[in-house]
Amino acid sequence: MQSASVSKICALIGGLTVLALSPSAAQAQSKTITEWDLQTNPGPAKILDDAGARFDKANPGFKVEQSHIMNDAYKTKLKIAFGANQPPCVFSSWGGGPLKEYVKAGQVVDLSSYLAKDAAYRDRFATAGFSTVTFDGKVYGIPAENTVAAVVFYNKEIFAKEKLETPKTWDDLLNVVKVLKAKGIAPFSLANKNKWTGSMYYVYLVDRIGGPGVFAKAAARAPGGSFTDPAFIEAGKRIQELVKAGAFAEGYNGLDYDVGASRRLLYSGKAAMELIGTWEASTILGENPEFYKKLDFFQFPSVPGGKGSPTTVLGTIGDNFFSISSACKEPDAAFKLIQSLTDDISAQARLDDKRIIPVKGLKTSDPFLNRVMKLVADASSVQFWYDQELSPNLAQVHLNTTQALFGLSITPEAAAQQMEDAAKAEAK
């Protein structure tokens, strides 16, 4: 009697176990490829989802698990995932300094051999698209989202009303500032709580004043390179000149870009210009199509006596880059997934969404996109964002000192010295 009930229980447990295991047994055949990115807006996220679905269809046995994560939370989450040795298979980044940290720690797969095997795929991309993800001659990412240049967006209506021309030189710009200020319109809208927004002014000024080599040499600690180079100090002075001329809308150092504080100033006509990446156009089109009609842009003006070319562009060719983590068990499939995420269908879909993957021979009838593409094509060089190019630690020093420059609470000399000290300490 007792043995009978025991065997019954055993059978029951066994049955339950089979029941519990059977769904996962079926799933065990399809391997999961995790993918993380930071495209949370419905449009861009759908392009990635569709590409993931195409990959699933073309590669039976694999299943993509995609997560679209908010910008700032993404950086934190990615770092924790890597630190805990549970990174996603495919992840996106901006390349540059932060990605290099992961590469240095041996956490990222070198994609050079994959690209060498599939030369047709590699040659689809503009070579410059790989520049921010290439370390020691090895490629660690695929440019995926956009080509971005920082430009000055402005309100055509205000400029027409005040009979203003778009400024070509620094003195023109100061004059525009003066005229707008006299009319009670804030010349620039700047949301500098985020710090990288104000950094753009600094980067452009350094480049216009000293040329592209100054920063590259200082960052690489090359002989003769220093963050106390006169170009950095002069750039700080020009920023403070703008601040003192009242060029920025009230409260700029406390305004938050992420909640649209700078765009709100443009929409309401309280501010006339904003220096920001060209992605802003599609954001504005989505938020305020009426205002989009009044929108135009010009390139950052030249600085008298500056060594830099006025065609140099601050921006990124690729914007987001997909990489594969070393912990990924199926790197071959992961690379196929990246190929799906950047295939022709995705490229066209992004183009329709006003974003340009750096793929050769893209054609569009959109005048705005054509202008951006021409801007980048004509640029004598493309300067990457400082806060992404530098190591994470130096990037923080750069961002903090630049915000303080805008707040007039530090001298340009002291800011440059802080940068140099930090760079020296890190090079040790």
Add this chain to the structure above:
Amino acid sequence: MTFEDAQLTAVPHAERFASLKAAMPIVVFLVPAVLFLVVFLLYPLISSFQLSLLDWNGLGTGERFVGLDNWVRLAQDKLFWGALRNNLALAFFSVLFQIPIALLLAVVLDEASKGSRILKILYFLPLLMSSVALGVVFKNIYDPNFGPINAFLSAVHLDALVHDWLGDPRLALGSVIVVICWQNIPFYMVLFLAGLSSFPSELGEAARLDGASESTIFWRIKLPFLQGTVRTAITLAIVGSMRYFDLIFIMTDGGPEGSSELMATYMFRTVFSSFQLGYGSTVASAMFLIVILVAAITMRLTRRYETEV
């Protein structure tokens, strides 16, 4: 064999077993709690101290043991001491504003007892709101160009009071502290209401018969009755302020120019923005020591108000 030993062995076997049996429930009931404390408190604490001795970006291998270098750097780090000063300011103003206002609300609501149920719920609402939502709302309220505060001040011609609330390094911390107080007052209000609910009404009635005024009843009877609760509230407010993170992180992110940086936001930035896990752990460990120290001092200074609960 000494006398004591002999006595020990002389204890009858059964008796020892009985005392062991009596201890069993104690052990069984304590084990889960101790286990959780060890896993989630003691272990992270010790490993955080260990990490504070490393120079490490938190990714893969490549950590370097640097001994006490991080601690020396911390001692000279102006940003950290500035953050500590901000924490102390937050603690001071939290105690100064949150406790008295909460006490006042609690006493008034308690007096009004029946009709005050809706008010109790209303006053409790700020505590129920998510800090992120609250932070975004107040960011808009403080907005110098579109926010209602500056719009109101201009409308009543008090332009001298129009300020850049979150963008001015002198005002940013204060502006956020106001919101923090507003959010946390309901918590202490509930604490005091709970304390007052056990206040024996015959004490008040007796005092009234003896001709005591309402203010005498409050100062001489109710407040002393609540002293243990007040002490708890003050301790909680101070410890909470020393570890504070969320609204500062959302509204100013420690800025502008680090003027509203707290120890916790500084730690977060060091680890997640600058990739310095070692130094960030040093900040975290120092923060732990400081919080313990401040809490101990608070407890010691307020010991005479301790009441048996």
